[in-house]
Amino acid sequence: MTSQTPPGPPPARPDVRLSARGLVHRFGTTTALAGVDVDLHDGEALAVMGPSGSGKSTLLHCLAGILVPAAGEVTLRGAPVSRLSDRERSLLRRRRFGFVFQFGQLLPELPAQENVALPLLLLGVPRAEAVTRARQWLGWLGLGGMEERRPGELSGGQAQRVAVARALVAGPEVVFADEPTGALDRATGAEVMRVLTGATRAAGASLVVVTHDEETAAWCGRRVEVRDGRLREAPRVHPSTTATPVVAAGGGAR
């Protein structure tokens, strides 16, 4: 982890990967984001916390180019994201971002290896190569032997690890995880977070995890909290556990 970020608005640093300035977003009369500034640095794992309805998912959607904020700007390595067209943002998400959702992002018709290979196939990688790389990722994440299984034949934790492989297979710059442990029990959630943080770091990607769960957030090097549409740096609750462990099987991947 490179960040030793002091509290307060972070100064401009050369290693800022994703940056948001003055984000404002409303749904009808509800203000979800009321002026949010945040920087995500190279290799950093950032937990975005907050109670339900605080606007944390909206923040993730704005950062990832899913939503266009009403005001403010998101930049990826200095290039504006929110000014891109719908199609360009879709392309950006496919090429430079990875996503892990709570559940249901794997296509039920496809075996695990093809679910993981799908982002590569969409980028035009030939089938054989895409499947080979997908199988490698599944192996690194401890899912060797499950390549042919379909999502319905996997446990919740296994399915989330497949989702992590899918998010990382195309070499994204930022991985966005929206409540990645929301549908899992404590032990399985911890295992998924260990794999997610470890593999993301090993792949050289930055990570944004949206969660309302302290234990999930504790796996990230830095935590911020959204309250009433505004952001504040949160103190580390469990400093001892935030040292991101290296993923056992995936160390040195890629």
Added chain:
Amino acid sequence: MRAVLALAPRLRRAGEDRSVTPTALAVAAFAVTTALTLSVVGGLRGFVAREADPPSWLDASMAPTYVILAWVAVVLLVVPLLALAGAAARLGVARRDARLATLRLLGVTPREVVVLTAVETAAQGLVGAVLGVVGHALLLPVWAQVPFQGRPFTAGELWVGWAGAVLALLVVPLLAALSGAASLRRVVVSPLGVARRTTPPGMRAVRVLGVVGALVAFVVGARVMNRLGEAVAIALMLGLLALVLGTLNLVGPWTVGVVGRLMARRGGPARLLAARRLLDDPRAAWRVVGGLGLASFVAAVLSVMPGFTVLSGESDPQTELLVADLVTGGVLTLAIAYVVAAVAAGIAQAAGVLDRRREHALQLLAGVPVELFDAVRRREVLVPLLAVSLTSAGVGLVVLLPLFGASLVVRPDGLLLLLGCLVVGTLAVLAATEASRPLLRATAATTVVRAD
């Protein structure tokens, strides 16, 4: 029970998002099924009436043959029409899954859920049946353009009668309720059975032997036919036809599976996903296109008949008329089968979009282009459609080629009509699948703001 039923309309309004598309689609499917079934039955009635009381201009000796042929058309279309009604009922149920789960949590018993579903599906069926009877009446002038036995039927001859209309209003809602309750049983008994999809076991190639055997029997039968009396020959022909049709249904899902496996081997993401969907449930894919397979086969066989009469030298006006009517009937049956297939494809795809709305929405969030799902959707229908219709028509022609090969050169009009029907029908099915396009975009758009 009464309280639950009283709650139904309220829950219904709460359960619908902003879109009423699925309900509308289900009602439309029931309406199309009713209108076409009544039209086909009306046609049968017309022929029966002409047989019972032959008009002065009609050669009465031919009338019974027409009744037999009309029955063949009815038999050919009954299965796809029933399948369509079943699909419509399932679509309605799929849409209500989430709401029914909530009801179960609130303590409603499985039996009450089944009754609730049956009542709602029956209501959709009733609305569809009413629209279908109206549709049947509106279609009468269209059918009255088609010449049969040298003279088109009048609208009055083709009208199914008030008794038939009332029967439809009773039977369609009943079938809808039964079908809806049956498809729900799976959900009620095992909620996991639907959500947890596993790899289905492949189907045996033995099925192919059945169809080969039937075709051999058909060819042999056709060869000995000339030596038999007319009545026996017709009976033999119809029997063998039924045998071939039966085996086609046996081999259809297997063929879809094989096509899916071949498709899955290489190619881009759209092709892979379409192939996996075909492999996932080849029977469902066959249900959409199956009726078409049988109709294409029969239409192909009948399309070469005009040449047959030319070659055999039996060119008396009566035979000419019968043969021309055979082509008309065959192509008409195929056209109706295409309409059924188009509606079935539209229904199946709408249900598919609703079943997969979460997966789709999350894929789109992750940057998967929405065009991918459009491409998958098109391939998912088009590949089995072309495989089935072209193979069936091809088999039909190949079977008869030894008998009538040269005749195609002499009288190509039947064949041209067949080809035209295949092309227009395929385009119609393709157009019907576009109905789920706005639905896909609507389900995707609603989930973006629903943070879960």
